[in-house]
Structure formats: C-alpha cells, structure tokens
Amino acid sequence: MTDVKEFTKRGEHERLKVKNGAIAMIRPINALATTHKYCQIINISKGGLAFRCIDRNGESNEPFELDVLFIQDSICFTYLKNIPFKTVWVSHEPGETSSGHLKTRQLGVQFGEMTPQQESQLDRFLEKCTIR
DSSP: OOOHHHHHHHSSSOOBEEOTTEEEEEEETTSOGGGOEEEEEEEEOSSEEEEEEEOOTTGGGSOEEEEEEEEETTEEEEEEOSOOEEEEEEEEEOOOGGGTOOOEEEEEEEEOOOOHHHHHHHHHHHHHSEEO
C-alpha cells in the first residue's frame, strides 16, 4: 500500500487541492449508466488525480470509466468525460459498515493520452477549480 503523501511527492506535476464541488465520477464499464458513483477528489495535477469513494462489497476490483466534474450552485461548469487513465495505487481505509461507518478507499490514477479537447478542458479545470 503506497502512502498518499509519498505518491504526491513522486509525481512529475505539482499536485493541487481542489475547490468544493470538484468531483470524480466513476462508472463501471459493464453496468448500466445509472450505476455511476460520485467521489471526492483529494488532489489533481496535469498528470493524474487522487480521489476517495465509498467502497461497497466487491466494487474495488471492477474496471470503471472516469469523468471529472466541477459543480457549483447546481450548475456543472466543467465536465471532462471518459478520461483515459491507469490506476497507480489503491488504499483501503478502515471502517465498519455495521457500526454506521462506511468503508472508503482512495485511488491514485495517472492520466493517459487525451484528445486536444480533453487537454484543454483539464487545463481549464486546473485553472478554475483548484486552490493554489
């Protein structure tokens, strides 16, 4: 298991914290479109991002598609869809579902080759939706 701080320091690009409303949306590849899940972005850079999500039974091994959104006052200002990526690390956080606490996991992903439009949208996201 890789420590999040260690991963942040290793990257080629500066990791930035995000403003409230920045969301990673994951959608299982072999499921209906309505089964998407919204996750909290921990940090993001030009090269990848880290996010936290609720880990339900067995979901952690399912392949998924990744979108990045920024929503403020119920308006979606930025939406990067189907971002190419590979998972670099996964960290499970302890918690007991029976005691009212949800199990969560953190994931670090590295972005793959993007289209020029996706790169432009990512640049806009980094400019408008991060805290410097």
